[in-house]
Amino acid sequence: MIRYLVRCLPMLVFLPIALAQNSPPGGPAMTTPRYRVHAEVEEKARLLQDNNQDTYRALADEIFKAPRGFEILAVAHGIGPTEIPPSIDYVIKDRLSWAEMQYRRGLGKGVTEQSIVNFTNLLVEKFGLPDYVRTSPRQVRFMRMFLMLHNPIFMGQGAVRPDIQVGESINEEMSPLQAVHVLLEVLGHKFFDADFQLTPEAWDREQASRATHTRATQTTGTDTKTTHQLVVSINPKQSEIRSALVRQVNSMNPAEALSLIDKALEVLGIEK
Amino acid sequence: MKMRSMMTFLFLALSCSSCDDTKNLPPTTPGGGFYVQTVGQDNSNGIGTPFAAQFIDIKGVWDHDNASCLGVPVGDASTWTLNSGGGALIQVTNGRICAYWNFTWQTPSPWAGCATLPAQNGYVPIGPPYTTLMVFTCILYSTGPIIADAQGMQFSPSPTFTDVT
Helix, strand or coil: CHHHHHHHHHHHHHHHHHHHHCCCCCCCCEECCCCCCCHHHHHHHHCCCCCCHHHHHHHHHHHHHCCCCCHHHHHHHCCCHHHCCHHHHHHHHHHHHHHHHHHHCCCCCCEEHHHHHHHHHHHHHHHCCCHHHCCCHHHHHHHHHHHHHHCHHHHHCCCCCCCCCCCCCCCCEECHHHHHHHHHHHHHHHHHCCCCCCCHHHHHHHHHHHHHHHHHHHHHCCCCEEEEEEEEECCHHHHHHHHHHHHHHHCCCHHHHHHHHHHHHHHCCCCC | CHHHHHHHHHHHHHHHHCCCCCCCCCCCCCCCCEEEEEEEEEHHHCCCCCEECCCCEEEEEEEEECCCCCCCCECECCCEEEECCCCCEEEECCECECEEEEEEECCCCCCHHHHCCCCEEEEECCCCCCCCEEEEEEEEEEECCHHHHHCCCEECCCCCCCCCC
């Protein structure tokens, strides 16, 4: 219990400050989420033990297993984070869990948000994906904040420096496993989320417009109203990305696939 | 008189029992199949970002074939109820394509609001089997200033619009 509180304390203290400092004045107030998103990842982060690499390995496993919206790639085409051959999968997760331990001991390097941008855009180029799959630091930060809201124990760790001043932003740097969690979330949303399938420029415009709308609905209402809606849709961009990915990945040989994974870890700054 | 009422009731009951989903279905043919992805979206917290909604029971009831489809409707029109599992994905084996389906969200917790809503109609287009992904989203909306103060820990103002340069 004490261990749990110790892990949570920085989050409880700093997250509201960090979030507030990254918001425009007068933005809408936020509440704790009512749905559990990546709850298993958060649970494994809660169970981390400083010198027990197995617990880090379990967290890495969960990060790769978490549903991100691209499960159809695995089910229909055998592509995705859960479809990596066991021998390669073992090496990747071993490297990641070790890097995470080293980072938390203050001995390893962190990963910047820009590195996630660089790798995503490298994939866009490598696989000839549509322009709306490109990302930006703003989109990466958005997804990081989304995860921080739902996985505060895991994603809040190290988000702010102890000497943070009023007006300063959260760290641009993350731990290796946090970075992989954010990277996969960005890729997942680029695959299935129509609101995120925008070029960085179009997304910025969209966000500005939404901010105005949200402020209007939250400040002019006189009563609280909760409503639900069901929507059935087909996302044509998802089909477009799926076709491009399947075509490209099927033409890769195992050596190229391995080299790409190695490149991912290199761009993310995760040491061998 | 009483006997007559009872007979009428019995007749009505028997009539209704034969009005099940499987009546008047088109014959099953091979070549169908599609996927349904279950998604949640909580727009009440300021970040209305969709996410995979796991372990949701969905019921699919065939509504009608598309008469003007560029091809022949194929597959099985039988009613199904399937769970989306940990991957938030349902494979409707040989599910009829080039057809309209009614989808019902059946899992109430924590989706009480959506489980009480009527079925939503969606069109599964023609194409090779298992190429179509129907996205079934349960969206929660909240408006008004009170809810923001009433639900515990606050993140204020919104972290959504970060000033990353």
